[in-house]
Amino acid sequence: MSIGVGGIRSSSIAFGADQLKSGRDNLNRDGILRSYFSWYYVSASLSAIISVTCIVYIQDKLGWRVGFGVPCMLMLLSAVLFFVASPFYVKLKAKESLLTGFAQVVAASYKNRHIELSSQATNEYYHYKKGAEFVKPTETLRFLNRACIIRNPQQDLGPEGRASDPWSICTIDQVEELKSLIKVIPLWSSGIMLCVTLGQSSIAVLQATTMDRHITPSFQIPAGSFNFFMIFTITIWITLYDRMIIPATSKIVGKPTYLGLKQRMGTGLIFSSASMASLAIIETIRRKRATEEGFSDDPQGVVKMSAMWLLAYHILSGLAEAFNVIG
Structure with missing residues (x-):
């Protein structure tokens, strides 16, 4: 699965960009590519929303076998669709290594x-x-x-x-x-810290399991579904930025206006730092509450603290990814 993901994630977005190069003039190519990268992440985010809600629910209710079986069938379907549409794709041949x-x-x-x-x-x-x-x-x-x-x-x-x-x-x-x-390379290396901070999402899942996740007395959000808020933030921001903010600012200024790539990446790094700061503050409070309520030696204990406090981390992480990764 790791080998397959390594091939898909590194190639699919570039392969999609190749489809936009054939038979088009270069006058509006940059704008087309910017929009493509944004909407690529929107579509991926919508899929991820389904995975952290529906698939997590299936895993919780029907077990891991069914939970893994559903994504397996979806991956098989995606492979079939890819090869069925293969004759229509633009395929750039590699000239040399x-x-x-x-x-x-x-x-x-x-x-x-x-x-x-x-x-x-x-x-x-x-x-x-x-x-x-x-x-x-x-x-x-x-x-x-x-x-x-x-x-x-x-x-x-x-x-x-x-x-x-x-x-x-x-x-x-x-x-x-x-x-x-x-x-x-220096520009690429600036994304290492973002990968480190976004890679802490598993800690947020562990935090959520020990906090009050109830929305109503009879319903609580699964701990694994809290990533929904990060993905939802990505989707909303990209939609607003691409469809409302850029057209509005361009109309006001009288020429195409948008954030530069380095500005987007830098803004994303600031948001990622803020997300980790919020996670640290929440964890400090949660640990203090756990100690006061006698759960110091009970990792399964649920403290009297709403898991909704974790939304700050997820929203800031979503903005960090929306700015930095797409840039």
Whole structure:
């Protein structure tokens, strides 16, 4: 199941974005992709709402076998639907391995480490493909530029202009791709802390089991269903932001107006910090109540404290994910 999820989660959202690239001009592509990513998470969130309500209820009432059997059948149905619709999909073929290209750039730049770099070098000084985006490498991370320097055209290049040894000389595009990866690592690493904070949701489930979860005298929310509030927050915020806030602000300003990606990611990190702070405060109060009521050595004891206090954590976590993850 982990292998399957690893394939689906890393590929499905990018595969969906590929469907929007074919046969379209690039004038409104950024706006289309922004909307797509938002509504992808809305649809995923709606599915998750069903899972933390209906599926959790089935597990509580009918047991784990049926509880796991229902998602298993749904996964089988999704696989069938995917292959039935396969003829209609846009399928971009991989031209070459990016990882191999990265390794070649590192190897070539190391082999050519003694070559002096010149900012006055002409285009003929570097190896590039015809029709490539770059005909000269950028000045950032300049030490990698050694990988695409032509030292001896007769030895380094073949008759068709290709590298005779791709581990000794690379194209400018390969170098720039590696630079792009290196430059995005700090931005990517900022999401590690968000994953840590959102990964604490199991603690909130344990907290909910020891708190009063009753809505009415005869009905109480299952502890595993409290994630509903986080997912519901994601869905509501994305809908409001995409359908109301952006159109309204754009109309007022007179041009397309929206939060930048870094602003969204930063706002999400602030909300994730606030969510953990709220969880810590609630846990401090809950533990104090448990001690006062004599449940210090009874993990099954239910304290006289409403589990609705946990909504602060779930709502803030939902906003954190809606801002950061989509950005």
